[in-house]
Amino acid sequence: MPTNRLQVGMCFDKVFPPAFVTEVARALEDGGAQQLWVIEDCFYTTGPSLAAAALAVTEQLTVGVGILPAVARTAPVTAMEIATLYGFGPGRLLPGIGHGVQSWMGQMGVRPASPLTALEEVMVAVTRLLAGEEVTSQGQYVTLDAVRLDQPPADPPPLLAGVYGPRSLALAGRVAGGVLLAEPASPTYVRWSLEQAGRSAGDPDFHVAVFGVVCVKKDRTEAYRTMAPWLAHQLSGARTNLTTLPFYDDLVARHADKGLDGLVTMPSEWWTELAPIGTMDDAAAHLQALEDAGVQGIGMYPLPEVGAARDQLPDVLALAKR
Template sequence: MLPRDLDAAGVLPFARRADELGFDELWVVEDLGFRGGFTQAAAVLAATSRLRVGIGVLPAGARNAAFAAMEVATLAQLFPGRLDVGVGHGMPAWMRSVGQWPASPLRLLEDHLDALRRLLSGEEVDTGEDGPVRLRGVRLDPACVPERVPPLLAGVRGPRSLAVAGRVADGTVLAEPVTPEYARAALEQVAATGAHRVVAYNAAAVHADGAAAVAAVRAGLQWIGEPDWAPHLAPLPFAADLAALRREAGTPEEFARRLPEEWVRRLAVTGTPEQARARLEELFAAGVTSAVLIPAGEPVQALEDLAAVL
């Protein structure tokens, strides 16, 4: 993952180094107040020659389907076969702060993904006026329709949203932490009838000294005790104890400091290179198809350390 707060001067060197080290994909994030997903993706695609670039994730409420289709189509034509696009609800607090939280988030996401796919396929889309997506005879110019529609993935976590992903998306982007238990539970709720990608984010730190790696990754887990992360933790045998620890700890920082080492190892990809590879194999066996590692600590050095798992 390209860290959202990486200094602007470091963005392209980070991407080029990830390409050189042999990572398969680089994912960029669109979080409110940081950098735009399309702009980051375009810059990284232009600066590298091999990496697939994923956008995770565009908030449906703030990204009009027609204008999003124009951006996606442009990238898909300029860099064919190298783009993945995630679309989600957006964090409710962020979306409310910009006046874009919809009355029906589930319907908006489903209608948005449907309209986006149809537009990228060259169709004329007329949705009428009754739904949250309102397009009147909109289509892309034939010269701007990509030869291949890039994969459209739903960045979601709740059971009803996962069901939407199974109906209308090519895959699902799961925010961190993703354990094998959560990946399996999510796929059951997706209930896709065909092939379905699972992109799994996890805080990650790798070091020859496994204990040092565990210590480094703790800060990346400080928010997982908050209510929004409950679906990630529910399948775990220590979910209730983790919730109790968060209540007792008082602050996210203290919560992360007090997490037992065994829990940290299960909630992140961490340890020695061998231990991290073993954890990745468990995730792949549970149905994950792309394991996205969120660098812990200083990003450039963390990137070099994470390459030891390749």
């Protein structure tokens, strides 16, 4: 086991077949990794089902659920899902709730007029239910009449807010047990997010988890070339996780001027800031910088193909033992 505080693991990509999750979970635990993050996106596989399977075949692995859309289930059903998963693996669950992609929520007929209000009402209700309270509330999106869980967790896990904007991060600082920051989550972005949340690195009452993408090669240029299309895609719809970077404007200019070659040849320290991409030493340096910024756990996305994910498992395991 590593001596540092950062827990390291892999993300189970939304495109992977469900049955693959038990293989990944066992391999991560047997190899000394600490976490597996299962992904719920519309309209792929569901997070709680994948998490239950992973928890059932492991004994020490922490399983994160990233993320449950706040309005896709009622607040009591979300609380029931989390409480049931806790029963499979007490102390080994990290559940995340977020706004959900609003276009997807619209497709399902549940898009809220105020995503912020909906998320806050759901987060508060689920937190209270997991604490064993009887909850009665009359909100804009959550209305409950004397609801109480029959089997609440003895020690509820932190309820993480999977958000990225300033107002949502401020909400997370008020009502969540932590944040789950989407990839690419650089140390710069982590520090900015904590500032927006009104929290500080190392706050024992606020758990910080992030997602990243991983690509480790003996030749760092080969890794950069592999991941340049991914970065270009990120730039096409840049969020605060990119715009807060000190070199963001220069990054955009390089891409506009030279395309993918401009990304491949950008300074190596930019890649190291962005993600565990490059050599093994580069990837380890990224993880250390995340830990220094206050991150407690990272789930790393492999390439989105089963064979490639199997090939990358040893890299994740090596980073978990760094």
